[in-house]
Amino acid sequence: MTGPAAAPRKPVILTVDDDPAVSRAVARDLRRHYGEKFRIVRAESGPDALETLNELKLRGETVAVFVADYRMPQMSGIEFLEAAMDIFPMARRVLLTAYADTHAAIDAINVVDLDHYLLKPWDPPEEKLYPVIDALIEAWRATGERAIPHTKIIGHPWNARSSEVREFLARNRLYYSWFRSDEPKGAALLEAAGQDGMTLPVVITEQGETLIDPTDAELAATLGLTTTPSGDFYDLVVIGGGPAGLAAAVYGASEGLKTVLIERTATGGQAGQSSRIENYLGFPDGLSGAQLAERARRQAEKFDAELITAAEVVALEVDGVARTVHLSDGRAIGTRAVILAMGVEYRQLPAEGCADLTGAGVYYGATTSVASECDDDEVYVIGGANSAGQAAMYLSRTAKSVTLVIRRTLEDSMSHYLIQQIRSRDNIKEMPNTVVHAVKGNGHLEGICLEHTDTGEREEFACGRMFIFIGAEPRTDWLDGVVVRDDHGFIVAGPDLRDISGWTLDRPPHHLETSVPGVFVAGDVRSESAKRVAAAVGEGSMAVMLVHRYLAET
Structure with missing residues (x-):
């Protein structure tokens, strides 16, 4: 006769603090709120905590969250978290710190990919502690300690x-x-x-x-992504799944519009590829573009917006008040209103040899899959805007050295906070007033030739990987003859249409309305837009308000 099967062990939340009173207080508050579903384990030094983690690993247990004090004598909280990541890399990381150590906590965001820092005291925990841990547990469950994936x-x-x-x-x-x-x-x-x-x-x-x-569409369909809309007619079609498009989907669906978002590749757009966004309102610790995209996607789905992936819009047909969106697979969707939020794509570098080596050492953006393979490499980042600076900081964590190649200087195009971070890193070098003349390699990138614009001098360097961030341009050719665009292909809207022909109604166009009534634009694809994540989110939500106004008029 066999006994009952052993109950599965609860995942662990581990707290470490060298002050026994603080350690007990943290454990008490965590146990009170999470004790039913998690096992709360506490340690009073970094080495003791690491020993405990190794024991948990040997027993096959999992850790969901680390909560570590910053100031500990034997091993600082940052040093502990850095070591703990090797044992349980998927666990979420929180640093407890005093107000005087805030700058160290901010630095730790980049050193150990810190998820959050909490100022002591954290009373009341219902306001300051539990909401933070709740969000981290949700994120941990989404990625979690998974078995080896089958794909x-x-x-x-x-x-x-x-x-x-x-x-x-x-x-x-x-x-x-x-x-x-x-x-x-x-x-x-x-x-x-x-x-x-x-x-x-x-x-x-x-x-x-x-x-x-396989093509992206084949991958998406085979692996279970939604690739075709469920209906033939919607109140609102959002084209593009970056921050502007996701915001439009959230607000459209939450306010009662039958909404579908159509994205060619993946939700998040260019912002979704950012390793760290630190100046987004409400996130003092910063967040990655992937985190922002994932939260926005879940939010849109909560309100029953349909999110379609790996589907490409190829035409917009206008017939009176009817609007029809045509997809590359031949399908057509009718709609009462459209929001164009396609964002932009990386501008191609015209240097000799670049096109032939793209994807083989030459990359546009710093994708996570490629960046993870740059350990101990000497890499080059081309560009001087925030996206280039964020990539340089991210790559510098593992690369031997990172060289920023900038046409002018960092001060011309990069945020002050990011410049300060870059200049505090010993393994990041700046090369201002410099452009890429050519890249060389046999089957993959092996060298880079740089030209100094102030002297005309050229230098060659060994280089295995190069990441390009030299600006972006819209892909709006499929809208030629449908909506008014500026000389660079960005979509003109609102007051900017005043001196341009094409507007047919007696009323003036709404602020984000294109030359076609009922077709709105939001985010980076709009002419004269701010090219910032927060601005794109604001425009996406504002566009929905204007859609309601348009629908009330028709």
Whole structure:
């Protein structure tokens, strides 16, 4: 006769503080609120806490959250968190700190990817402690301590499509394992799938289905993303899933409009690829673009907005008050109103050899899959705006050195706080008044030739990876002849239409309304927009208010 099966162990919240009174107080407050579903474990020094973590690991237990005091004599809270990450890398990290140590806590955001810092005292916990831990537990459950994912990608770092597939899955929060085709495990998987590795990447799904160099649409459909709208008519169609589009979807659906958002690649847009956004209102610790995109996506879905991925809009048809959106698969969707929120795409670097090596050492943006492979490399970041600075800070955590190549100077285009962070990092070097003349390599990037614009002198350097952030441009050619665009392809709206032909109504256009009544624009794709995440979110929500006004008039 066998006894009952052992109950699964509760995940752990571990707190470490060298002050016994504080340690007991933290554990008491955590146990009071989370004791039913979590085991609260406390330690009074960093080394003791690490020993406990190793024991938990050996027993097969999981840790959801670390709460560590900053000032501890044997090992600081930052040093502890850095070591703890090696044992339980998915656990969320909180630093307890006094007001005087706030700057150290902010620095820790970049050193150990800190999720939050709490000022002592944290009373009342209902206002200052529990909301923070609740959010971190929710995020931990979303990524959690997972078993090895069943979806497998077999590819090669110098195969451009391999990098694209990895990034597509990562940005759409589809978990996978990566195997190099030239290593034993990858070769064994290729053999088992009956492939010779001549065509990469190869994707093997959880069900054992093999996809050879799949398109984004094939990946999305096979791995369970929603790729087609459920209906043929909507109150509001939002085109683009960046911050502006996600904000429009949230406000549209929450205010009773039947809303569908159509995104070509992944929600979050360019902002979703940012390693750290630190000047977004309400997030003093900063947050990653992926975190912002994920929270906004969940929020939109909570209000029953439909989010369609890997679907491309190719035309907008206007017939009186009817608006029809045409997709690349031939499907057409009718709608009462449209919000154009496609954002922008990275501008291509015209340097000699760049196009041939894109995806093989030359990258636009610093994707997580590529950035994770830059350990001990000497990398170059091209550009001087905030996106380049954020990438440089992120890459400097693991790269041997990061060189920022800037056409002018950092002060011309980068936020002051980010310049200060960059100049505090010993392994980041600035090269102002410099452009890329050419890149060289046989099958992958091996060298870079830089030209100093003030002297005309050229220098060559060994370089294995280069990340490009030289501005962006809209992809609005499919709207040619439909809405008015400026000379650079950005969409003109509101008062800016005053001196441009194309407006047909007696009333003036609403603030974000394009030359077609009922078609609005929000975010970076709008002419003269601010090109900031907060501005895009504001415009997305404002556009919905104007949609309501338009619908009330028709």
